[in-house]
Amino acid sequence: xxxxxxxxxxxxxxxxxxxxxxxxxxxxxxxxxxxxxxxxxxxxxxxxxxxxxxxxxxxxxxxxxxxxxxxxxxxxxxxxxxxxxxxxxxxxxxxxxxxxxxxxxxxxxxxxxxxxxxxxxxxxxxxxxxxxxxxxxxxxxxxxxxxxxxxxxxxxxxxxxxxxxxxxxxxxxxxxxxxxxxxxxxxxxxxxxxxxxxxxxxxxxxxxxxxxxxxxxxxxx
Numbered sequence: 001x002x003x004x005x006x007x008x009x010x011x012x013x014x015x016x017x018x019x020x021x022x023x024x025x026x027x028x029x030x031x032x033x034x035x036x037x038x039x040x041x042x043x044x045x046x047x048x049x050x051x052x053x054x055x056x057x058x059x060x061x062x063x064x065x066x067x068x069x070x071x072x073x074x075x076x077x078x079x080x081x082x083x084x085x086x087x088x089x090x091x092x093x094x095x096x097x098x099x100x101x102x103x104x105x106x107x108x109x110x111x112x113x114x115x116x117x118x119x120x121x122x123x124x125x126x127x128x129x130x131x132x133x134x135x136x137x138x139x140x141x142x143x144x145x146x147x148x149x150x151x152x153x154x155x156x157x158x159x160x161x162x163x164x165x166x167x168x169x170x171x172x173x174x175x176x177x178x179x180x181x182x183x184x185x186x187x188x189x190x191x192x193x194x195x196x197x198x199x200x201x202x203x204x205x206x207x208x209x210x211x212x213x214x215x216x217x218x219x220x221x
Contacts, residue, residue, distance in 0.1 A: 004213030005071060011209055012063040014192050021064045021190060022071060028189045029143065032182055036147045039177040043169060046161040047146025052130045053159045054145050058119035060196040061139035062186075069125075070210050072137040079214045086211060088124040089203030095121075100201050119198060140186050148179035 009018040047053070061069075073082060093100060096119045103119075106112040127133045132142070146158035156162050156172075157179040166173035186193050203210075 004209060004216045005074065008070060008206060008209040008213060009067055011206060012067055012192070014063055014067060018067060018071065021192070022068055025064050025068055025186075025190045028186060029137075029140075032140075032143060032177075032185070036143065036177050036182075039175060040147050043173065043176070044165060045146055045158075046165055047158060049135055050131050051146075051161075052123075052126055052132070053161055054142070055123045055126050055132065056120060058116045058198045059123065059139065059141055060116075060198055061141065061202070062190075062193040062196045063202075064190045064192050065139040066202045066206070068137045069134055069139070070206075070213075072134055073210065074214055074217060076133075077214075079211065079218055082211055082214050085124055086203055086207035089200045089207060092121050092124070092200035093204035096200065100198065103197065103201075116198075121200075123199065125199070140182060144177070144179045144182050147176065148182065149173055149176040150179050152180065 005018050006016050009021065010016055014021050073085070077085070099115050099119050102115045103112065106115060123132075125132060125134050132138060144157055146156075146162045148157045149155075150157045156166050156176065162173075
């Protein structure tokens, strides 16, 4: 176990055993992916790997989801690449400093949604070809977006492309998996998933630990 990954887990408030967080999270993702695909089968939804329609706005994720993304990045990116990524995320955090501060204080609701909508940017985790570079470990919201239904709003949880597609279907997408149930399952299965924030916020605060973990890993090889 990379000691700095343990330090990252502890800094995120998740305890000294990263695998105790990552294992149940990955298992839940696997189960949800199957359920989402099963319920969406035959709908012809436009949301799939390679579509980046939702990757130009604020995406919220919790500390365990961040830990999984960072563990993956440690495996697939060089130190130089990670330094560039952290720098990009930090720049975005500074650019939207006022909005990110507000998001820490506002309760879920219309006002928070309005502030979140102002935090719009091209996700630095998108590759040059517009494909998600962390697709296999992407956060819950990215997995359910465009593939699920929000019963509270009585509408699909997705972008305009999804809504346009569902308008021509008899049930309008109501047979899709419940997006809020997916969130409830995450909170029940993985500690520390109650609090969420956007990627730049997390990387600006914990990016240095990510770089330290990569430096330690590189020194061992």
